Amino acid sequence: MGTISLKNAGHRAGELLFSNLNLVIADGDHVGLVAPNGRGKSTLLRAMAGQAELSEGDITRSRGLSIGFVPQEVPATALGQGLTSFVASALDAATLDAESWRVDVVLEEMSIPPELRDKPMGELSGGWQRMALLARSWVTQPDALLMDEPTNHLDLGRIMMLEEWLAYAARSIPVVIASHDRAFLDATTNRTLFLRPSEQVYLPLAYSAARAELDQIDAAAEAQRERDLKQAAQLRKQAAKLTNIGINSGSDLLTVKSKQLRDRAEKIETQVLETHKERTGLVKLGNSGAEAKVMMAFENVPIATPDGTPLFAIDKLHIFQGDRIVLLGRNGTGKSQFMRVVTEALAGSVPSGLRISPQLAPGYLDQALAWLPLDPSPLDYLLHRFDEGDRRTIALLAGAGFPPDRQGKPIRTMSLGQRARLALLALRLQRPNFYLLDEPTNHLDIPGQEQLEADIREQGATTILVTHDRAFLRAIGTRFLLIERKRLVEVDGPERFFAEMAE
Template sequence: MGTISLQQAGHRAGDLLFSNLNLVIADGDRVGLVAPNGRGKTTLLRAMAGQAELSDGEITRSRGLTVGYVPQEVPESALTLTLAAFVASALDAATLDNEGWRVDVVLDEMAIPAEFRDKPLAELSGGWQRMALLARAWVTQPDALLMDEPTNHLDLGRILMLEEWLGYAARNLPVVIASHDRAFLDAVTNRTLFLRPSEQVYLPLAYSAARAELDQIDAAAEAQREKDLKYATQLRKQAAKLTNVGINSGSDLLVVKSKQLRDRAEKIETQVQEVHRDRTGLVKLGNSGAEARVMMAFENVPVATPDGRPLFTVDKLHIFQGDRIVLLGRNGTGKSQFMRVVTEALAGSVPSGMRISPQLAPGYLDQALAWLPLDPSPLDYLLHRFDEGDRRTIALLAGAGFPPDRQSRPIRTMSLGQRARLALLALRLEKPNFYLLDEPTNHLDIPGQEQLEDDIREQGATTILVTHDRAFLRAIGTRFLLIERRKLVEVDSPEDFLEAQAALDR
C-alpha cells in the first residue's frame, strides 16, 4: 500500500502560504488540491515528490514509493529533445536498455500520434508538451501520481481522454491534482484539500460538493464569530457600567468585577478566528456601452486556414448587443481560424460580406498572453500604455492583487496566473464593449474565473468565447455556435456536443 503522509506541514515564502497540514493520502485517494494562485500548491506538490523542502513539518513517503510528478511546464533545457527522447529520459540507462519498449507503450496509451514523437518539443503546441509531461511521469510506472494543472493547454477531447485514463489507469494509486478546472476536478477526484494559511479543510468529496460544504463551514464560522464578538461587546459595556457605579459608590468589589468582565471580553476577542477569505484581487471588467443593436454581421464569409485551405462559410450570422456566444467544435474544425477572421476584421482587415458597427470597441484576450511584454514592470507597462496617472495606476494594481513591492518587478518574474490577472486589468483599461476571449481561463485560478464570469454576466458586454472549460462556458454562454461537417450552425445548448465529445473519446 502506497502512502504519502504529512505531519504539521507548512510553508512560508515571505507570507505564510499554508500551515498545520496533517493528512495521509493512500491508494485510491484522488485528491483535488485547490487554492488561489501563489498560495503554495506547486510548492506542496514538489515537496511531496521529493523535489523541494517545506519550511515546517514533515512529509513521509512509504518505503520504496515511486512518485510520478507532472509539472506545469517542460523545462527550457529539454525543449530541444524530441518528444520520445524526453519521455525516455525519465528512465535510467539500464532500464532503457532492457525495457525501452515501455516508451512506445506509454506513447500509444496516451494516443500521441507517431508524427509528433520525433519532433523537438519546442516545435509542439502546449497541449502536446503537456501530454509529453504526463507520458514521462507514467513511463516510470509510479506508485503515486502528482499533477500540476494537467488540463492547461489541452483541448476538450484531450481533457475527456485524460479523465477516462485516470479512471482506469490510476484508479488504485494515491493521486493529487492541483487544478483550476472545476469540471475536471468533479470528474476525477473523490477528495478535496482547500489549502489555506491557517487551518486546512480536507473533505471526502469532489470539488463542487466539497465547495458547497466549505461554504457552509465558512458561513457557520462567520456566524459564530459575529456571535462571539457581539457577546464580547456586551461584556465590555457591562464592565464600563460597573466601573462607573464602583467609582461613584467607592465599591472596590464592583471595580474588580468590572476588570474580570474586561479580561473575559479580551480573551474572547483573542480567541475569535478570522474567517478565511480568498483575497486574490479583483479586476472588475466593464462595458463602455453602445446604442447599436447589431454589433457584427456575417453573410457568406469564408473561413480558411492561413495557407488558404477552405474550412467553412458563415452563411448568415448576426451578433447582437449583449450576446455571449460560445464557439464549439472539435479540434481542427476552424474555431481558431474563425477567431482570427474576427480579430483581423477588428484590426481593420474586414472581409467582404462582414459588417462591424462603428460603435464597437473591442477587447481581446488570448490564451498565450503573447502580446504582454515581459521586460517592464506591471506599473511601467500600464503607465506607458494608459493615461491613468501614477496614483490611480498604483491603486488599480493593488486592487487587482499586486502589492506595492510586486508592482515594480519585471513581468517575466510573475507566475502565469499573475500575468493573466495583469492582462485582464489591461483589458479593463481598454474600455471595450465587445470581448473576444480565446481560452481566457487558462492560468486563472478559481476565484479569478468566478470573478470573470460575474463581470461578463453583470456588465452585459457582447462576447465571443472559445474555451475548453465546461463550467465556464455553461456559466457564460447565451448562444452556442457549433462547427461541424464544414458548417457553422447555431444549437440550443452545448450539452449534446459535450456528450458526443465524451462518447468519441471513450
C-alpha cells in the same frame, strides 16, 4: 498499500502559504488540490515527490513508494530532446536496456502520433508537451501520481481522454491533482484539499460538492465569529457601566466586577478566529455600453487558414448586444481562424460580408497573452498606455494583487497567473463593450474565473468565447455556435457536443 503522510506540514515564502496540514493519502484517494495562484500548490506537490523541502512539518512516503510527477512545464534543458528520448530519460540505463518496450507502450497509451515522436520537445505545441510529460511520469510504472495543472494547453478531446485514462489506469493508486479546471476535478477526484494559510479543509468529496460544503463551513464560522464579538462588546459595555457606577459610589466591589467583565471580553476576543478570505487581487471588468442592437453581422463570410485553405462558411449570423456566444468545434475545424478573422476585422481589416457597429468598442484576451509586453514593469506599461495618473494606477495595481514593491519589476519576471491579472486590468481600462475571449481561463485560478464569470454576466457586455473550460462556458454562455460539416450552426447547448467528444 501506498501512502503519502503529511504531519504539521507548512511552507513560508516570505509570507505564510499554508500550515497545520495533517492528512494521509492512500490507495484509491484521488485528491483535488485547490488554492489561488501563488498559495503553494506546486511547492507542496514537489515536496510530496521529494523534489523540494517544506519549511515546516514532515512528509512520509510508504517504504519503496515510487512517485510519478507531472510538472507544469518541460525543463528548459530538455527542449532540444526528441519526444521519445524525453520519455525514455525517466528510466535508468538498466531498465531501458531490458524493457525499452515500455516507452512504445506508453506512447501508444497516450495516443501520441508517430510523426511527433522524434520531434524536439521545443517544437511541440503546449498540449503535446503536456502529454509527453504525462507519458514520462507514467513510463516508470509509479505507485502514486502527482499532477500540476494537467489540463493546461489541452483541447477538450484530450481533457476527456485524460479523464477516462485516470479512471482506469490510475484507479487504485494515490493521485493528487492541482488544477483550476472545475469540471475536470469533478470528473477525476473523490477528495478535495483546500489549501489555506492557517486551518486546512480536507473533504471526502469531489470539487463542486466540496466547495458547497466549504461555503457552509465558512458561513458558520463567520456567524460564530460575529456572535463572539457581539458578546465581547456587550461585556465591555457592561464593564464600562459598572466602572462609572463604582467610581461615583466609591464601591471597590463594582470596580473588581468591571475588571472581571473586561478580562472575559478580552479572552473571547483573543480566541475569536479570523475567518478565511481569499486575497487574490481580483480585477472587476465593466461594460462601456452601446445603443446599437446588432453589434456584428455576418453574411456569406468564408473562414479559411492564412494560406487560403477553406475551413467553413458563415451563411448568416447576427450578434446582438448582450449576446454571450460560445464557439464549439473539434480541433482543426476553424475556431482559431474564426477568432483571427474577427480580431483582424476589429483592427480594421474587414472582410466582405461582415458589418461591424461603429459603437462597438472591443476588448481582447488570448490564452498566450501575446500582446502583453515583457520588458516594461506593470506600472510603466499601464502609465504609458492609459491616462489614469500615477496615484490611481498604483492603487489599481495594488487592488489587482500587485503590492508597490512588485509594480516596478519587469513583466517577464511575473508568473503566468500574475500576467493574466495584469491583462485583465488592462482590459478593464480599455472600457470595452464587446469581449473577444480566447481560452481566457488558462492562467486564471478559480476565484479569478468566478470573478470573470460574474462580471460578464452582470455587466451585460457582448462576448464571443472559445474555451475548453466546461464549467466556465456553461456559466456564461447564452448562445452556442457549433462548427460541423464545414458550416457554422447554432445549437441549443453544449452537452451534445461534449457527449460526442467523450465518445
